[in-house]
Amino acid sequence: MGRLERYVLIRTLGGVLAALAVIGTVIVLVQFVDLSRQVGVRADVGAPEIIWLTFLRVPSVIQVLLPFVFLFGGIGAYVGLNRRSELVAMRAAGVSAWRFILPFGAAAFVAGVLTVTALNPLAAAMNAQFEATRARLMENYLGDTPKDIWLRQGDDKNQIVIHAKSRDTVGGTVRLRGVSLFVYQKNRAGTPEFKRRLEAAEARLQPGFWQLTDVREATAGESSVRSDSLSIRSTLDAESAMERFASPDAIAFWRLPDAIRLTEQAGFSGAAYQLRFHQLLATPVLFAAMAVLAAAFSLRLARLGGLAGLAGAGVALGFVIFFFNQFAGALARADILPLFAGAWGPPVVALLSGLTLLCYTEDG
Structure with missing residues (x-):
């Protein structure tokens, strides 16, 4: 030049x-x-x-x-x-x-x-x-009510739909309150079938699993079982879980391939x-x-x-x-x-x- x-x-x-x-x-x-x-x-x-x-x-x-x-x-x-x-x-x-x-x-x-x-x-x-x-x-200005949180995770065998009343982040850890988990298992045809439901007062996302507190577990055809704590395997990490609350425009370029993969694994469309x-x-x-x-x-x-x-x-x-x-x-x-x-x-x-x-x- x-x-x-x-x-x-x-x-x-x-x-x-x-x-x-x-x-x-x-x-x-x-x-x-x-x-x-x-x-x-x-x-x-x-x-x-x-x-x-x-x-x-x-x-x-x-x-x-x-x-x-x-x-x-x-x-x-x-x-x-x-x-x-x-x-x-x-x-x-x-x-x-x-x-x-x-x-x-x-x-x-x-x-x-x-x-x-x-x-x-x-x-x-x-x-x-x-x-x-x-x-x-x-927070709570003019009586604002918290919005319900919906998450979904999954792999080739299981799908889990997560509903929570509120969320926050403590020390980089995602914490959900008033949690309901609906666990589905894929049959041979690949169709998800409902297996069990878990209710927990709180769920903390740890590396590789959800740590549930004050849990009540109900399986189809059986009575519910209570436990103080329970661990559920998770395919999400703290960053990817928070990205589920954000629009695609708010996700960093280097994180988009993982967001696409995890979204499709959870059964959602990754088109956006x-x-x-x-x-x-x-x-x-x-x-x-x-x-x-x-x-x-x-x-x-x-x-x-x-x-x-x-x-x-x-x-x-x-x-x-x-x-x-x-x-x-x-x-x-x-x-x-x-x-x-x-x-x-x-x-x-x-x-x-x-x-x-x-x-x-x-x-x-």
């Missing part, structure tokens, strides 16, 4: 950082106001707690808006170069636009990889802490987790597409006029791609589109559209 390409790359990355600073500031302000309205109604919750909740929440929101950061930052940088006639001078000297566009596209692709492998797990961990902290601050996994894999392509689109809508010669309108059209197209991506994901979750098409279709279409427009603009 020559000096010219490095210069343009530095300018475009500077534009991306400026866009990130602006969007990040807006997100912080919006989240602070929203949390002040939601959590600040508690008399015992002060500004430090709200600021801490805002800090925990912001990475998850920024992760969603990062494609716009590359689009807005790229458009701003290229429009600035164009209005200063720097792009005109480069192209008049015989420098192809591909020479200073491809490095930015490659940088956006690398940033997408880092977002998926590093930022996404960090944002998921901070979002989990955000949910736990907010729940603690809002598979869709999220493919969407994360397609994130670098989406970032590169936004970088290419930013260049495609900013290379028109300033002296010809209409540059601002074209850049505005690029911004509008970015919003169209965002909603198209969300719409395709909704169709995939509803089994109307294949999961692969719902996750990879919008980024690939956006990238091909940008490359086509660049070919038309640059090569005629």
